[in-house]
Amino acid sequence: MKVSSKTLNRSDATSAIDQLQVGLQSITQALTRAKMHERLLREADLRIDRSAIIILFKLHHRGGDAMRVSDIATLVGVDTPAVTRKVQQLEQHGFVARLADPTDRRAVLISLTDEGRGVVDRILRVHRAMLARLVAEWGEKEVATFASHLTRFSQALTTEVESYLD
Secondary structure: OOOOOOOOOHHHHHHHHHHHHHHHHHHHHHHHOHHHHHHHHHHOOOOOOHHHHHHHHHHHHOOOOOEEHHHHHHHHOOOHHHHHHHHHHHHHOOOEEEEEOOOOOOOEEEEEOHHHHHHHHHHHHHHHHHHHHHOOOOOHHHHHHHHHHHHHHHHHHHHHHHHHHO
16 A cells, blocks of 8 residues: 555645654664674674674675675775775775676786685574564564565665665
């Protein structure tokens, strides 16, 4: 059902949007708290900082494709030297590897190693366990419906945000 003047009166639509805004602010605050990050890492039995995890996840979401440091920096929204330093640390831990760029001999590509993929998998397992706890009292249909709506919303949000970058 689309939210429109035909399906909801104006005050109901405004109230639903207000609820959505408050809910998203609450989710964002909860997920970005340092204590939350620390707890999830403890559960995953990892000692790694947030910026390193962000880089590992950016590489993971590329489906295993290697990336230039400058491209990672653009995705993360920080300067290239900061990413270079973090990539060096990740390389020392064996989580990423440097590869020659076949299209430009001067450039280097960064790729996840098997150990780096293992780190990402451990974090994802802990995240899934947390999500399962959060919806443990929900019915199977409720979880499926919520997941479907959240996916749809996430896709719309991604499209909106990417339009700002063009």
